[in-house]
Amino acid sequence: MSNIEELVKAFNALPRGPLVPSGVFPNEWHFDVRYIPPLGKELPSHVLYICHPKLAFTYVGRLPLDGPAADSLSFFPESVDDIAPEVAKGLLFAFIHNLGERRVWSLRGAKASAPWKLTSEDRALAPAVARELKKIGVTAPELHEILLTPKGTYDEAHFAFEDMFNDVKRTCGLRGADYDCILTPWSVSFHDLRPPARRPFSLETADGRLKLRLEYITRVERARPRTRTNLDLHAFLAHNAQGLLDALIVQHTDRPAHVAKVVAEAGEAEAALDYGTRLLVGLDTALDIRLARHYLARAAMAPDAPDIIRAIAHGQMVSTYTVTGDGNLRARYSLAASFHSNAAAVLTRKIDPKLVICENVVDFLKMISDLRGPHVEQMNFFLKDARKARDVRGTAAAAQRRGAVAGPSRRRLTCPVPHRCAASGCKNEASPGTRLARCSGPCDADMKPGYCSTQCQKADWKNHKTFCRPGAGCSVFAED
Secondary structure (H helix, E strand, C coil): CCCHHHHHHHHHCCCCCCECCCCCCECEEEEEEEEECCCCCCCCEEEEEEEEHHHCEEEEEEECCCCCHHHHHHCCCCCHHHHHHHHHHHHHHHHHCHHHHCCCHHHCCCCCCCCCEEEECCCCHHHHHHHHHHHHCCCCHHHHCCEECCHHHHHHHHHHHHHHHHHHHHHCCCCHHHHHHCCCCCECCCCCCCCCCEECCCCCCHHHHHHHHHHHHHHHHHHCCEECCCCCHHHHHHHHHHHHHHHHHHHHHHCCHHHHHHHHHCCCHHHHHHHHHHHHHCCCCCEEHHHHHHHHHHHHHCCCCCHHHHHHHHHHHHHHHHCCCCCCCCHHHHHHHHHHHHHHHHHHHHHCCCEECCHHHHHHHHHHCCCCCHHHHHHHHHCHHHHHHHHHHHHHHHHHHCCHHHCCCCCECCCCCCCECCCCCCCCECCCCCCCEECCCCCCHHHCCEECCHHHHHHHHHHHHHHCCCCCCCCCECCC
16 A cells, blocks of 8 residues: 555554553654665665664665555655655554564564554654644544654664664674664755756757757766777767767667657666656756656666666766765765666676776765765765776776887887878878878867878777876877
8 A cells, every 4th residue: 555545544553542552651653764774785765764762663665665676766856846745655654564574572463553643853844744744634633733852862863763773784694894884874964955056948059059069969978988998088079069969969860869768668778767767857858866866776776677777877876976066075975876886887897898987986985085084984885896997998008008009019209290191110201391280179279290191090099098198298199
């Protein structure tokens, strides 16, 4: 039972009184929302925590109540408006089902009953849930006002959660340093959160549309695993932007945004990745990061999707947690980014061991590299594969800088020779009064190689692309 009308009807029919069934303690229950990191084979998720400290009774239920596992991955509330409806539904479901049918001595044999009062420690969540309960039709007037949980009661509730969470860690086989580094989650504070950007759809000018398309391309490429000889994303985009742009226009002409959405809802991972990226930049649709996560998570978790699609989707998800509404990298954001970074690293190696992790993962690892404290140790536990992949990429980058691609026996010139084709093995020179075609990329003007033909330029691109950036030096080889 999860239909809201059925839930409300069943909840309103439950018996309720000011005391719990044993008659010893007040029938008052604390609740909050917590973010659980990925333990064992479980995905990271938000949970509803309900506790009666005097009864030593705890209940945990995954949010959202309905939907596949990917929904718990994409469900990342950033305001009370996002979370209150799910909490209200979760509270009704929990009490209707007698808090999971779990028994302690004081509740043994008791039938399901409704709470007399509810409390929560978050000053924004408490009134929002009370309003939601009243809005959906809960009749008990005492539940139309939810007070703040006293500090002492909240501390008891947290200690009870810690005991339960430690049992979960042991069940997952964590021991020693691994056990110690996984921190007990605290309740999520919603009162000081600023939701990420949202922007309604509007028709763009030609220039504005071009910028959105280029941003779309950049976001995809920043999440795409790279080859070891093509690490410089800036140079890659500079030389391939037009081709990528032409391909994107054809793709979006064949499959407009509204069609991509329908196909994504039907389960196609490629469409989910496309529509999720459109939502990230606001291309042919509203800009909505929260909704973008929904579609990107579908692509990332699609069991039959190509690994490259899943890797790009995870890479995209990383960026949705590192750029927050208030500019702060909070604990649950960093844990979510850690999960997707590691998943992207695992998939990258699975696709081809010669590939290296994407820019988004590298940037996230740089972002947390200067942080210190227990929280960083926990992140590192969930980033084991990503950190190894970062080191592999670093080795590849160092090899490029040393000119390892060319081999140790070859020497590069300090600057290109005027009028001589830069392609290796080509002896052609420009005739008097003519000039070679020079590279049009972002390399320094005095370091731009010249070519006698487009064939030579294409043949030399594998060599020059590493140097096609400001300050990279000369890519032209000296003659033997």
